[in-house]
Amino acid sequence: MKRRRLPSGWHLVLAPMSLVTVLPFVWMVLSSLMTQAELNRFPPPIWPDAVDLGGYQRVLEGSNFPRWFLNSVLVSGTIVVAQVVLCGMAGYAFARIRFVGSRLVLVLVIATALIPFQLTVIPTFLIFNKVGLTDTLGALIVPQLSSAVGIYLMTSFFQSFPKELEEAGRIDGCSRFAVFFRVVLPVAKPALAALAVITFITAWNDLFWPLVVINSEAKYTVQVGLTTFQGQHRADWPAVMAGTVLTTLPVLGVFLFGQRRFIQALTGAVKG
Amino acid sequence: MTSTATALSRASRHSTPPDRRRLADNITGWTFAGPATLIILGFSLVPMAWALALSFTDSDLMSPGRNVGLENYRALVADPVFHQALRNTALLLLLYLPASLAAGLAVAVLLNRKVRGIGFYRTCFLVPYVASATAAGLLMGYIFDRDFGLFNGLLVKLGLPAQGLLSSPSQAMLVLTVIFFWTRFGFSVVIYLAALQEISKEVVEAAAIDGAGRWATFRHVIVPSVRHMTVFLAVWGMIDVLQFFDLVMTTTKGGPANATVTIVYYVWQLAFTYFTAGYGAAVAYVLFVGTLVLIVAGMLLARRKGATR
Numbered sequence: 001m002k003r004r005r006l007p008s009g010w011h012l013v014l015a016p017m018s019l020v021t022v023l024p025f026v027w028m029v030l031s032s033l034m035t036q037a038e039l040n041r042f043p044p045p046i047w048p049d050a051v052d053l054g055g056y057q058r059v060l061e062g063s064n065f066p067r068w069f070l071n072s073v074l075v076s077g078t079i080v081v082a083q084v085v086l087c088g089m090a091g092y093a094f095a096r097i098r099f100v101g102s103r104l105v106l107v108l109v110i111a112t113a114l115i116p117f118q119l120t121v122i123p124t125f126l127i128f129n130k131v132g133l134t135d136t137l138g139a140l141i142v143p144q145l146s147s148a149v150g151i152y153l154m155t156s157f158f159q160s161f162p163k164e165l166e167e168a169g170r171i172d173g174c175s176r177f178a179v180f181f182r183v184v185l186p187v188a189k190p191a192l193a194a195l196a197v198i199t200f201i202t203a204w205n206d207l208f209w210p211l212v213v214i215n216s217e218a219k220y221t222v223q224v225g226l227t228t229f230q231g232q233h234r235a236d237w238p239a240v241m242a243g244t245v246l247t248t249l250p251v252l253g254v255f256l257f258g259q260r261r262f263i264q265a266l267t268g269a270v271k272g
Numbered sequence: 273m274t275s276t277a278t279a280l281s282r283a284s285r286h287s288t289p290p291d292r293r294r295l296a297d298n299i300t301g302w303t304f305a306g307p308a309t310l311i312i313l314g315f316s317l318v319p320m321a322w323a324l325a326l327s328f329t330d331s332d333l334m335s336p337g338r339n340v341g342l343e344n345y346r347a348l349v350a351d352p353v354f355h356q357a358l359r360n361t362a363l364l365l366l367l368y369l370p371a372s373l374a375a376g377l378a379v380a381v382l383l384n385r386k387v388r389g390i391g392f393y394r395t396c397f398l399v400p401y402v403a404s405a406t407a408a409g410l411l412m413g414y415i416f417d418r419d420f421g422l423f424n425g426l427l428v429k430l431g432l433p434a435q436g437l438l439s440s441p442s443q444a445m446l447v448l449t450v451i452f453f454w455t456r457f458g459f460s461v462v463i464y465l466a467a468l469q470e471i472s473k474e475v476v477e478a479a480a481i482d483g484a485g486r487w488a489t490f491r492h493v494i495v496p497s498v499r500h501m502t503v504f505l506a507v508w509g510m511i512d513v514l515q516f517f518d519l520v521m522t523t524t525k526g527g528p529a530n531a532t533v534t535i536v537y538y539v540w541q542l543a544f545t546y547f548t549a550g551y552g553a554a555v556a557y558v559l560f561v562g563t564l565v566l567i568v569a570g571m572l573l574a575r576r577k578g579a580t581r
Contacts, residue, residue, distance in 0.1 A: 259395065
């Protein structure tokens with residue numbers, strides 16, 4: 001007979017480690033609820049004396065934060081929808097349809113993942129400058145309408161996807177398009193959701209490109225806005241922390257909600 | 273049922289002439305894959321070539337600039353800030369990469385057993401990875417602030433001397449490395465954990481029966497079987513480190529005294545704040561070629577090691 005297992009001793013190692021990892025975020029929330037006077041004390045308090053929502057008020061009313069937030073929602077939302085559709089279609093084609101040049105193009109696409117954005121950023125800026133699209137939300141969206149990682153993920157997903165379903169659809173006389181949209185997409189939902197989660201997190205968190213291509217304050221994304229807000233309100237830490245909390249909530253929500261898909265996408269991209 | 277379906281589809285395919293079907297496949301294939309590939313290739317290969325051309329000019333971002341030949345590359349050799357950026361990036365790479373691989377594997381091994389709450393721990397380790405570098409930078413920039421930060425506050429409470437941290441030329445890069453490690457190592461945990469879950473129990477048990485201790489099992493069974501993930505994580509980590517920007521931007525802005533300027537931060541400064549885009553492109557190209565050399569060298573090394581095993 002087996003003895004009942006005691007809780008593993010490894011909790012003694014793992015628990016403090018995970019605490020150290022997460023505590024800064026807990027304190028981020030706590031400090032966003034403090035007053036400026038409290039945070040200007042040294043050493044700073046760990047716990048707020050009383051809940052003070054002044055920081056949230058100052059960042060929401062004293063800056064363009066709601067606008068930046070909306071911009072981020074628009075930009076990331078469009079990117080997610082576009083990538084799910086375009087990368088889904090491309091992945092399906094690479095996995096299923098034999099067409100001229102498909103092998104070569106797929107290899108090229110995956111190889112571009114090795115090109116750092118910092119190398120291409122200056123010409124990319126010049127391209128948008130030429131067509132007069134710098135300082136628009138469109139400039140944030142267009143380069144991210146599809147991604148090498150997305151195509152790679154979807155291709156490897158459809159390669160392991162049973163063929164029978166589509167073939168049944170094709171006998172019913174549906175065109176490839178109809179089969180793709182009516183039969184394949186609904187079944188591919190888990191993979192598409194994984195792609196959506198990973199794309200949203202990347203798009204929402206992007207700082208470099210918006211910083212380069214956006215000038216006017218009204219078109220900032222939340223990440224750029226927050227960075228400049230901190231530059232201008234160095235002393236108002238509760239407001240900066242309140243902005244940080246509000247910026248982190250959407251990704252954290254999507255991550256916690258879609259965690260299984262997110263981890264699938266990360267590990268799937270590696271294994272494939 | 274499925275077999276009749278395939279049989280039927282085969283029959284229906286034979287009813288259309290093969291040439292027409294091949295043409296149709298080409299058209300649908302390209303309609304499906306065209307838009308996505310066009311965007312990716314258009315925004316990578318074209319700018320890549322353009323950047324090379326730019327690096328031979330004195331472009332100021334607004335006018336095309338004139339051809340200066342290898343002048344930018346020559347200037348780079350003598351540029352002290354570029355040297356500093358190289359040193360800072362190299363330091364980050366040397367400290368971060370081994371640490372994240374070792375810690376990632378260690379934690380993954382701890383998590384890969386029937387411990388309750390694996391999911392909870394894994395979530396905790398991933399939270400900093402998911403949060404934006406902006407948020408992480410602002411938060412940690414505050415925690416590690418010399419004058420008001422929580423970290424120095426704790427040191428003082430413990431009776432230890434307060435440190436210069438992000439305001440100290442000698443400590444700033446180290447503090448940034450710690451922050452970077454904190455935001456990134458959850459990724460290696462998840463990747464290693466996925467690899468560990470693929471190792472069959474029988475192999476580990478067989479090793480135990482053969483009298484291998486825990487350490488020997490780890491050393492001779494686990495480490496070799498996750499080797500392909502180690503290679504991947506090393507390559508990925510290198511790309512990650514060489515693109516280190518957001519945390520610098522939101523904490524030190526390269527200071528104090530260029531102590532935290534990284535290559536990418538320098539590229540950004542050159543092109544978009546000093547408007548020396550041609551020179552910036554040259555720095556970016558050196559970064560790119562350096563990355564490729566490191567990656568290829570790393571992969572060759574991994575392959576050679578794998579062959580001798």
